[in-house]
Amino acid sequence: MMKLPDPVQKVVDNLAELPSIGPRQAVRLAFYLINEGPEDLKALSESVAGLAKIKVCTRCYFIHQNEGGLCDICANPARNTRIIMVVEKETDLLSLENTKKYTGRYFIIGQVPKTGFLEPWQKIRIASLAKSVKEELGGQADEIILAFNPTTLGDFQSSLLMKELASLAKRVSRLGRGLPTGGEIEFSDDETLGASLERRS
Amino acid sequence: MMKLPDPVQKVVDNLAELPSIGPRQAVRLAFYLINEGPEDLKALSESVAGLAKIKVCTRCYFIHQNEGGLCDICANPARNTRIIMVVEKETDLLSLENTKKYTGRYFIIGQVPKTGFLEPWQKIRIASLAKSVKEELGGQADEIILAFNPTTLGDFQSSLLMKELASLAKRVSRLGRGLPTGGEIEFSDDETLGASLERRS
Numbered sequence: 188m189m190k191l192p193d194p195v196q197k198v199v200d201n202l203a204e205l206p207s208i209g210p211r212q213a214v215r216l217a218f219y220l221i222n223e224g225p226e227d228l229k230a231l232s233e234s235v236a237g238l239a240k241i242k243v244c245t246r247c248y249f250i251h252q253n254e255g256g257l258c259d260i261c262a263n264p265a266r267n268t269r270i271i272m273v274v275e276k277e278t279d280l281l282s283l284e285n286t287k288k289y290t291g292r293y294f295i296i297g298q299v300p301k302t303g304f305l306e307p308w309q310k311i312r313i314a315s316l317a318k319s320v321k322e323e324l325g326g327q328a329d330e331i332i333l334a335f336n337p338t339t340l341g342d343f344q345s346s347l348l349m350k351e352l353a354s355l356a357k358r359v360s361r362l363g364r365g366l367p368t369g370g371e372i373e374f375s376d377d378e379t380l381g382a383s384l385e386r387r388s
Numbered sequence: 389m390m391k392l393p394d395p396v397q398k399v400v401d402n403l404a405e406l407p408s409i410g411p412r413q414a415v416r417l418a419f420y421l422i423n424e425g426p427e428d429l430k431a432l433s434e435s436v437a438g439l440a441k442i443k444v445c446t447r448c449y450f451i452h453q454n455e456g457g458l459c460d461i462c463a464n465p466a467r468n469t470r471i472i473m474v475v476e477k478e479t480d481l482l483s484l485e486n487t488k489k490y491t492g493r494y495f496i497i498g499q500v501p502k503t504g505f506l507e508p509w510q511k512i513r514i515a516s517l518a519k520s521v522k523e524e525l526g527g528q529a530d531e532i533i534l535a536f537n538p539t540t541l542g543d544f545q546s547s548l549l550m551k552e553l554a555s556l557a558k559r560v561s562r563l564g565r566g567l568p569t570g571g572e573i574e575f576s577d578d579e580t581l582g583a584s585l586e587r588r589s
Contacts, residue, residue, distance in 0.1 A: 189485045190452045192437040203434045206420055207413060211479075217439070219407055219477040221451060224441045230439035231402045237395040238418070239426045250422055252393045277419040278412075286391045374558075 195221070206302075246319055248295040249280060260284070260292055267291045270330040271356070272315075273348060275299065275336075283334060289348060291332070299335075299344040313351055320355045331356040337364055396422070433509040447520055449496040449513060450481060461493055462484070468529040470494045471516075474549060476500065476537075484535060492533070500536075500545040506552075514552055516575070521556045538565055 191199065195217050202213035214320055220228060241250050244258035251258035270291030274280050280293050294316055297309055305313070320328050331352050335341035345361055363388060364382035366375060375383075392400065396418050397578035403414035421429060442451050445459035449572060452459035471492030475481050481494050495517055498510055506514070516557055521529050532553050546562055565583035567576060576584075 189482050192451060194435070194441055194453075195578055196450065197435040201435050207465055214410060214482070215408075215477075215479055216406055218451070219435065219443050221439050222443070228436055228440050228566055232433045234395070234402050235421065235436065236396040237427050238422050238431035240395055241393060241422050243422070250393060250396065250419070252395075276416075281390050281415070290425075320397060336438055354489055
């Protein structure tokens, strides 16, 4: 491949490190940015640098900009702190929060590796959850809800976390399985249909 | 949707403006960047800002970092300046240059709109090409090669440019059509097979 100027290659390398951006797309993006001109470059550069100001909640690891250590959800006295929903990603939290049906708090564990072994930083997060459950809730939460994807991998991740967290709550539950609203019975897979039968109400 | 902190929303908006990055992917990327930490943020931010130093060739509109106005290819005395290959994008130029089979120069016209009407800045580029052909080559290049994609849209773009550029070269050609190397006859479409028959050698 023809050598790109160093400043371009640097951007390409940095962009290609991002998830779901491949090396070819990184090259296309770099050329797009150059053609957009100095104002757009400045806007993107400064907004990325601005992310350094974002803090991470000391309790649930969601982002925030508050004075203290807690995010908006953890700092909200109207939320039930005795119910904890464990999610993989911030975007999962956003989707669940968007339902406006949940009034407990969250805990972001990060993407659980397919190997089933938690990363060291994830073990630290779990230790901090155990500490907060001990200090703030007297040792046990009322409920821990494991909100992993309804996939084979998600089920595996749930079963792993189930063991790790069993002692921290009176009840450890998982999100319900069944027919997705708007779906069609004819086109539902066996697993989903089976779950909808088992859990009929 | 739950409101994101302003600095996060800014990055999401800037990223979502980039080609082939959707709003959901922009949110995921923003969270990824926050979790990567200050050093990675600084590296990406500074590398993006560094693109402002990149210059665009006054003759072919490819990028460069040279003292003068010309890119490496245009400034190379070994290249035949009387043959001009018109490409849409910098990445097309890179792929063609990578073949090491072409010794002429290039001209980047930018993506021709599907409407068939050239953008004002594209008309300015063509005017500058006409000027350079007049001043540097005495009015006519030996050949202009139109290197558009072998698609219906690319054919349309070629026919448009053909008219605009006909007077600027003794010959206006297009890249050859036929069977792609490594392809299989059984799975080739009719157009490609037809072209391979017509242009057999």
